[in-house]
Amino acid sequence: MANIRKLVKKLIPMTLFKTVEPYGHLVEAVLTNVRYGFPSRGMHIIGVTGTNGKTTTAFMIQKMLSQVGIKTALMTTVAYGVDDDIRAQVAHMTTASSPLLQKRLREFKRQGVEWVVLETTSHALAQHRIWGIPYEIAVMTNVTHEHLDYHGTFERYLAAKLRLFRLAARRGKKFGVVNADDPNAKAFTDAIPRSVTYGVKAGELRATDLTLESDGCRYKATIDSDTYSIHCHIPGEFNVYNSLAAVAVGRELGLTPQQIEQGIEALGGVEGRMTVVDEGQLFTVVVDYAHTPDSFERLLHDVRQATKGKLVTMFGSAGQRDEEKRAIQGEIAGRYSDEVVLTEEDDRDVDGHLILQQIAGGAKKAGKTTDKDLFLILDREEAIGFALTRVKQAKDTVILLGKGHEKTIERADGEYPWNEVEITKTALQALRTKKSK
Numbered sequence: 001m002a003n004i005r006k007l008v009k010k011l012i013p014m015t016l017f018k019t020v021e022p023y024g025h026l027v028e029a030v031l032t033n034v035r036y037g038f039p040s041r042g043m044h045i046i047g048v049t050g051t052n053g054k055t056t057t058a059f060m061i062q063k064m065l066s067q068v069g070i071k072t073a074l075m076t077t078v079a080y081g082v083d084d085d086i087r088a089q090v091a092h093m094t095t096a097s098s099p100l101l102q103k104r105l106r107e108f109k110r111q112g113v114e115w116v117v118l119e120t121t122s123h124a125l126a127q128h129r130i131w132g133i134p135y136e137i138a139v140m141t142n143v144t145h146e147h148l149d150y151h152g153t154f155e156r157y158l159a160a161k162l163r164l165f166r167l168a169a170r171r172g173k174k175f176g177v178v179n180a181d182d183p184n185a186k187a188f189t190d191a192i193p194r195s196v197t198y199g200v201k202a203g204e205l206r207a208t209d210l211t212l213e214s215d216g217c218r219y220k221a222t223i224d225s226d227t228y229s230i231h232c233h234i235p236g237e238f239n240v241y242n243s244l245a246a247v248a249v250g251r252e253l254g255l256t257p258q259q260i261e262q263g264i265e266a267l268g269g270v271e272g273r274m275t276v277v278d279e280g281q282l283f284t285v286v287v288d289y290a291h292t293p294d295s296f297e298r299l300l301h302d303v304r305q306a307t308k309g310k311l312v313t314m315f316g317s318a319g320q321r322d323e324e325k326r327a328i329q330g331e332i333a334g335r336y337s338d339e340v341v342l343t344e345e346d347d348r349d350v351d352g353h354l355i356l357q358q359i360a361g362g363a364k365k366a367g368k369t370t371d372k373d374l375f376l377i378l379d380r381e382e383a384i385g386f387a388l389t390r391v392k393q394a395k396d397t398v399i400l401l402g403k404g405h406e407k408t409i410e411r412a413d414g415e416y417p418w419n420e421v422e423i424t425k426t427a428l429q430a431l432r433t434k435k436s437k
Contacts, residue, residue, distance in 0.1 A: 289404025
């Protein structure tokens with residue numbers, strides 16, 4: 001099927017392809033639903049959408065429900081599975097293709113799953129890949145600049161995200177969970193009859209008394225007469241938002257404050273989301289999947305505040321994806337970081353050197369200078385090794401962005417095995433060996 005789509009793309013103009021493509025996916029979704037017997041019927045579906053935070057939020061909700069004995073399945077960018085039997089997701093796709101999605105839903109149903117937490121992308125919504133899935137609860141984390149290479153305009157991107165809430169509005173529960181601090185919040189609350197908003201600055205469910213720590217965050221959440229004491233083991237203010245969304249879902253489903261608190265605290269972390277790599281080195285090394293301007297702004301703001309010494313940021317930008325964000329991310333990284341190392345990130349068939357120059361343009365606007373505090377190293381493994389040599393002290397931090405949990409890296413001649421955490425561990429071990437000689 002994937003090869004057929006590639007052939008079709010080559011044979012017809014892109015504008016026509018984008019017009020026709022969603023209907024091809026719709027037909028595929030209908031046929032696979034019929035083939036697998038509409039497996040999502042009889043299960044309760046929670047859809048999580050947004051530009052950033054979808055995966056972590058989905059993990060939090062799934063863990064919270066599983067902790068109270070509700071048989072709950074998970075399907076995200078990182079992993080899929082039931083309760084504690086969570087397996088790595090290898091494909092570079094957040095919401096699986098219709099055949100794989102329906103096949104896994106059938107497996108979940110056979111295992112007696114009651115609830116499914118499904119990370120749902122704008123692509124999947126625009127292409128009708130999730131046709132036939134009876135969403136009951138829709139969650140919006142945020143909506144910022146992303147995937148304009150596919151959607152064309154921000155308005156179309158927003159419309160795709162809103163489709164999840166309109167789908168949920170057709171179901172009996174008709175409930176939405178919306179980030180009140182996002183400028184697009186009203187569009188989402190208007191799209192569904194009943195909703196709750198959450199946030200730090202605004203919202204019905206409000207976080208106060210925030211304490212951001214190197215290994216997590218703590219805060220109070222209040223709504224009406226209910227109060228929750230939340231301890232999240234994943235650091236960053238953005239994870240205050242993610243956990244607030246989970247609190248809102250738990251409350252809607254009738255969980256007690258204690259069950260919600262314990263459920264969120266039970267999640268130790270999510271692979272590739274603020275993953276600390278420790279091989280005994282003095283300085284801090286973090287691997288994260290951040291790959292959008294908004295996620296860069298949020299994450300690097302928090303990391304900069306937590307880093308008392310030197311901050312080195314390494315990242316790239318995928319080929320065949322939104323080009324506009326490259327210079328923006330370069331400027332953000334240049335503004336927050338002492339040094340920036342640019343490298344490959346799924347360049348595919350795009351000239352990697354060109355991508356690096358586009359990112360570098362933004363970093364230079366932030367005051368960075370090539371070969372002084374801005375370095376362009378196309379080979380990612382080499383770039384990781386180099387970035388680690390740029391720091392020495394306990395108060396220093398190296399953060400490696402863009403690949404996170406992914407298990408392959410895409411180049412012009414195909415996919416290659418990749419594991420950012422393991423490669424970083426090897427580089428740290430080599431650095432330690434070199435110093436001991």
